[in-house]
Amino acid sequence: MKDKLFKKGLNRRHFLAGSAIAAGLTQLPAPLLASPKKGGTFRVSVNQGGTSDTLNPAEANGSQQIMVGWALRNNLTEIGPDNKLRAELATDWQSDDAATWIFQLRQGVTFHNGKTLGAEDVIASLNLHRGEDSTSGAKSLLAAVTEISAEGNSAVRITLSAPNADFPFILSDYHFQIMPVGADGTVDTSGVGTGGYTLKEWNPGIKTVLSRNPDYWKENAAYFDEVEVLLISDSAAATTALVTGEIDAIQSAEYRTLSQLERSNHVSIESISGGFHPTFAMQTGMAPYNNRDVRLALKYGIDREAMVKRVLRGHGIVANDHPVAPTMPYFDPDLEQRTYDPDKARYHLSKAGLESLDVSLSVSDSLFAGAVDAVTLYREQALSGGIGIEVVREPNDGYWSDVWLKKPFFTSSWGARPVPDMIFSTAYAAKADWNETQFNNEQFEQLMVAARSELDESKRARMYADMQLILRDEGGAVIPFFRNFVYARRKNIERSPEVASNWSLDGYKAIERWWQA
Amino acid sequence: MYPLLFLVLQRLFLGALTLFVVSLVIFASIELLPGDVAEQILGQSATPETLAAFRTELGLDLPPHTRYLNWLNNLLAGDLGTSLISQTPITDLLSERLYNTFFLAGFAALISVPLALFLGILTALHRGSSLDKAVNVVSLAAISVPEFFVAYILVFIFSVELAWFPSIANLSSDASLLERLHRTFLPALTLTLIVTAHMMRMTRASIINLLALPYIEMARLKGATPTRTIVRHALPNAVAPIVTVVAINMAYLIVGVVIVEVVFVYPGLGQLLVDSVSKRDFTVVQAACLIFSATYILFNMISDLISVMSNPRLRHRK
Numbered sequence: 001m002k003d004k005l006f007k008k009g010l011n012r013r014h015f016l017a018g019s020a021i022a023a024g025l026t027q028l029p030a031p032l033l034a035s036p037k038k039g040g041t042f043r044v045s046v047n048q049g050g051t052s053d054t055l056n057p058a059e060a061n062g063s064q065q066i067m068v069g070w071a072l073r074n075n076l077t078e079i080g081p082d083n084k085l086r087a088e089l090a091t092d093w094q095s096d097d098a099a100t101w102i103f104q105l106r107q108g109v110t111f112h113n114g115k116t117l118g119a120e121d122v123i124a125s126l127n128l129h130r131g132e133d134s135t136s137g138a139k140s141l142l143a144a145v146t147e148i149s150a151e152g153n154s155a156v157r158i159t160l161s162a163p164n165a166d167f168p169f170i171l172s173d174y175h176f177q178i179m180p181v182g183a184d185g186t187v188d189t190s191g192v193g194t195g196g197y198t199l200k201e202w203n204p205g206i207k208t209v210l211s212r213n214p215d216y217w218k219e220n221a222a223y224f225d226e227v228e229v230l231l232i233s234d235s236a237a238a239t240t241a242l243v244t245g246e247i248d249a250i251q252s253a254e255y256r257t258l259s260q261l262e263r264s265n266h267v268s269i270e271s272i273s274g275g276f277h278p279t280f281a282m283q284t285g286m287a288p289y290n291n292r293d294v295r296l297a298l299k300y301g302i303d304r305e306a307m308v309k310r311v312l313r314g315h316g317i318v319a320n321d322h323p324v325a326p327t328m329p330y331f332d333p334d335l336e337q338r339t340y341d342p343d344k345a346r347y348h349l350s351k352a353g354l355e356s357l358d359v360s361l362s363v364s365d366s367l368f369a370g371a372v373d374a375v376t377l378y379r380e381q382a383l384s385g386g387i388g389i390e391v392v393r394e395p396n397d398g399y400w401s402d403v404w405l406k407k408p409f410f411t412s413s414w415g416a417r418p419v420p421d422m423i424f425s426t427a428y429a430a431k432a433d434w435n436e437t438q439f440n441n442e443q444f445e446q447l448m449v450a451a452r453s454e455l456d457e458s459k460r461a462r463m464y465a466d467m468q469l470i471l472r473d474e475g476g477a478v479i480p481f482f483r484n485f486v487y488a489r490r491k492n493i494e495r496s497p498e499v500a501s502n503w504s505l506d507g508y509k510a511i512e513r514w515w516q517a
Numbered sequence: 518m519y520p521l522l523f524l525v526l527q528r529l530f531l532g533a534l535t536l537f538v539v540s541l542v543i544f545a546s547i548e549l550l551p552g553d554v555a556e557q558i559l560g561q562s563a564t565p566e567t568l569a570a571f572r573t574e575l576g577l578d579l580p581p582h583t584r585y586l587n588w589l590n591n592l593l594a595g596d597l598g599t600s601l602i603s604q605t606p607i608t609d610l611l612s613e614r615l616y617n618t619f620f621l622a623g624f625a626a627l628i629s630v631p632l633a634l635f636l637g638i639l640t641a642l643h644r645g646s647s648l649d650k651a652v653n654v655v656s657l658a659a660i661s662v663p664e665f666f667v668a669y670i671l672v673f674i675f676s677v678e679l680a681w682f683p684s685i686a687n688l689s690s691d692a693s694l695l696e697r698l699h700r701t702f703l704p705a706l707t708l709t710l711i712v713t714a715h716m717m718r719m720t721r722a723s724i725i726n727l728l729a730l731p732y733i734e735m736a737r738l739k740g741a742t743p744t745r746t747i748v749r750h751a752l753p754n755a756v757a758p759i760v761t762v763v764a765i766n767m768a769y770l771i772v773g774v775v776i777v778e779v780v781f782v783y784p785g786l787g788q789l790l791v792d793s794v795s796k797r798d799f800t801v802v803q804a805a806c807l808i809f810s811a812t813y814i815l816f817n818m819i820s821d822l823i824s825v826m827s828n829p830r831l832r833h834r835k
Contacts, residue, residue, distance in 0.1 A: 043687075050792040051610065052602035052801070061559070135571045137559055203613075204603070205792060206784040207687065230687060234779045236669065240684045241782070244676050247685075397795065398551030400563065433564050 040516030051205030073193030196222025275416030345385030437476030637720025
């Protein structure tokens with residue numbers, strides 16, 4: 001019993017569950033009993049992407065590209081179903097100073113075209129995102145990389161300009177998929193990879209068909225024989241197709257269709273707590289937001305509980321004006337939660353020498369479902385704190401280029417990051433391109449840099465706790481909530497008890513992690 | 518037949534001129550939209566450097582009139598160009614979707630045109646009867662509700678409740694004709710409900726108009742049955758207005774079905790166009806719009822030709 005279970009790649013917790021069943025305690029929930037088996041077709045619908053999507057991971061930015069990319073290819077590291085970093089094409093990595101990293105590559109892995117994985121493939125794949133001419137969306141993530149070189153054929157050395165203890169996490173980003181390099185030194189972005197599926201039909205915007213790679217190196221993965229990824233942008237169409245059994249899983253279930261889905265006997269709804277959050281970002285370099293009391297007034301003027309209840313219909317948790325979600329490492333549970341307090345809002349306004357405050361908050365519907373509702377609700381809540389918020393609805397098109405980072409007070413949204421440093425250095429570091437609040441706090445900067453090279457875990461945790469406190473009290477972002485990923489699957493599709501929360505659909509890896517019952 | 522040939526040539530020339538103007542208008546509109554391809558692709562992850570690299574790569578740093586003339590030159594040389602974003606040739610991108618669009622339009626037309634003519638003649642024959650009223654009410658109701666609503670109702674009845682037809686098209690490339698017809702039946706039925714009323718009422722109105730004329734009275738007096746009066750005597754003279762309406766509706770079946778495509782996830786040209794506009798993929802937008810405009814121009818020309826040919830006075834003009 002024990003051997004069999006461990007061979008299937010179950011961890012200790014599942015093993016304990018298994019032995020309890022063996023001992024006759026059969027009241028355990030059914031999912032723990034399921035053991036994955038191969039076969040079947042998995043039809044999954046995604047809602048981000050279009051006909052013009054390419055298979056080049058440097059250009060990937062929607063779920064169609066990410067899910068197909070990860071079915072075809074692997075990264076050096078990945079976020080597992082337990083939300084922890086684990087080895088993928090790298091088996092091991094080490095660094096003495098967090099600035100020079102050596103990644104040992106997995107041996108005996110072959111690409112779909114027969115080529116054996118070597119250091120040159122990793123180097124070329126990562127270099128796609130570097131250099132002057134690179135158009136990669138992940139260019140800034142590798143900005144600190146000064147050199148990538150081979151250490152023999154089975155290891156890669158990556159040198160950073162400054163220490164970063166979280167660097168292996170960065171390599172789990174969906175842009176950094178490993179592709180084979182051709183004889184002429186260029187990377188093959190046509191879909192050849194080391195992943196669990198090979199490309200059978202690539203019809204972006206319509207349907208992508210994948211077949212299982214019989215030589216997949218990863219054990220206990222890629223169970224389906226065939227996978228169809230359909231792009232369905234109309235959520236009603238996706239929901240109906242799921243209910244009628246035309247497809248097996250949908251990337252996103254709308255709150256207003258949840259009751260319809262719940263009535264169906266064939267559908268399971270998932271609501272997974274994650275790190276996706278909107279921000280109401282104030283440009284702290286600009287009046288009146290350069291006044292700390294004005295910022296605090298705006299932070300006390302929002303009723304986060306009501307937001308979660310009414311905008312998210314309960315599918316989320318309140319945030320505390322910093323971007324570290326409880327699902328992330330180094331989240332500080334002891335940091336006191338800020339609550340709705342109109343009196344305190346008035347108090348901070350008067351401290352700032354203001355009788356009342358009138359501001360305009362830009363928002364667009366495309367940011368996330370319910371974005372305009374959230375801002376409208378904020379306006380109502382802030383009124384009793386003496387704050388007048390004018391809701392400015394901006395066009396969906398061009399929001400990121402014309403409104404974001406341009407208006408003094410605007411709504412923005414951020415996907416989950418696996419570690420605090422990735423969101424801090426992207427959106428809160430003084431010199432970051434996307435420092436949307438123009439945040440510039442000396443103590444924060446020092447802690448951020450120090451934490452990157454700190455290898456003592458408890459010291460590091462304390463530093464991140466301090467940074468969460470600074471952002472809560474000094475920062476320019478009002479963060480109302482962390483939104484759950486709400487998606488659904490047919491009941492004949494099984495998943496392991498743990499699902500990743502970095503993206504929807506098991507971290508966008510349902511294709512290789514789920515199976516048919 | 519010279520006048521006819523002259524008409525065709527004249528129409529073709531005007532059509533080409535129209536296409537040119539359309540392409541100019543589309544180019545100008547895309548230029549007016551906020552953001553460009555580079556910003557749409559990179560979205561939130563755009564930085565000034567990556568944007569600049571992107572624009573140089575795609576030639577977006579050239580002035581607008583240079584870009585338009587380059588595109589026009591290529592077009593006149595018979596090259597629709599490649600998609601700005603995916604770099605695939607536009608002919609590859611369009612061919613399958615164009616086929617799908619024509620397939621759906623053809624399927625819907627095969628149902629709706631005979632149905633509309635039949636109902637139009639039937640209601641003209643039984644003018645004022647309860648059958649006439651019932652057909653009118655039903656067809657007007659179908660045309661009055663938004664098409665996505667018709668689509669959802671059909672999905673609810675035929676997919677969710679009865680499970681006879683799939684709710685999304687999900688065509689595979691090797692599907693047989695029968696399977697294709699089965700999978701596209703609901704979208705075709707939706708379109709039928711939307712276009713039938715217009716054609717049916719025009720048929721009915723034109724025939725009723727003619728029924729008041731003296732030569733129909735003559736036909737009746739000589740003892741022709743009502744059906745023969747209508748089909749043999751009235752209908753040939755009603756061809757011109759009916760063909761015009763049929764042509765407009767046929768063109769609509771090809772260019773106006775975006776919403777039906779979205780609801781049934783049907784991979785036609787409409788979705789591609791919407792997608793490309795939102796991504797500012799100018800070359801694809803141009804190609805799709807030119808196809809749509811050409812469709813309208815062609816159908817109009819054909820309907821005019823049929824009108825002329827159906828009218829001996831125009832056909833044998835001295």
